[in-house]
């Protein structure tokens with residue numbers, strides 16, 4: 045079992061990032077490294093240049109994201125934690141796979157269609173070939189399982205198509221070059237919504253800071269944001285069905301459930317019939333309790349650039365070693381003379 049996943053480096057990390065991808069990565073690390081599997085987690089900085097970006101921000105966000113991942117529980121000893129840019133094999137394999145990926149396959153990707161919008165002629169080539177790089181990311185390490193959000197499922201299917209076609213075209217049946225990776229989509233794929241609007245995702249780009257809980261918020265700020273969160277005047281229902289049509293209430297209950305590690309029914313069994321005047325302080329306490337140690341570690345690490353760069357350098361060295369055999373096999377299968 046080999047687990048590989050990537051995340052684009054963004055700044056201003058918040059509860060949505062934590063409860064979305066990061067927490068799931070930590071759980072997989074804890075479960076699978078104990079059984080002898082290897083987890084590789086990387087910052088997809090090469091993917092980040094597919095859209096207009098500010099170079100200084102990219103560098104800062106890459107380090108900030110490493111600090112957040114470690115603060116949240118990714119252990120750089122047990123997991124291989126690195127950024128793509130320090131492992132040239134990602135870019136190399138991407139090019140090698142460009143001979144196998146088809147224009148038609150890429151043109152059908154919904155993320156490409158969404159991000160390019162109407163101006164396809166003006167979109168970058170990197171945006172178009174983004175999924176080929178993503179395929180390289182996982183095929184390079186013979187990934188068996190790739191934890192991703194629902195929105196990345198199509199890219200994973202493309203990675204399988206590329207692997208299959210490459211194996212068919214360039215390898216013998218008993219010695220395939222690539223493993224076909226399977227996506228793992230977390231069950232309740234915690235979709236955390238804005239505290240101000242139950243219909244919008246919690247986002248770093250929301251102009252109102254009250255809409256999100258940042259990984260750097262202190263206890264008072266967290267409590268204040270929860271108390272001011274938008275709700276309706278009804279008490280909480282006794283069962284999950286009663287949250288239908290009450291997006292804000294449902295979001296707060298969902299946050300409570302994931303933070304407490306229980307299901308929505310359990311939360312409602314405890315708080316059903318009670319108003320938000322009772323529920324919000326309980327939620328605030330829970331968040332402060334769980335996030336305070338993470339925030340403290342995050343703030344310390346973020347300030348220690350030497351430590352962060354050492355973590356990345358060590359992870360990249362391990363990743364380069366793990367990547368080598370597959371990269372060599374790919375060159376050889378294509379008839380490229382590397383000496």
Ligand code: TRP
Pocket residue numbers: 048049050051052088091177178181182190191192196
């Ligand atoms: N495209 C992914 C996202 O935006 C990030 C990513 C890049 C990734 N390479 C990957 C995820 C490889 C899983 C495996 O979320």
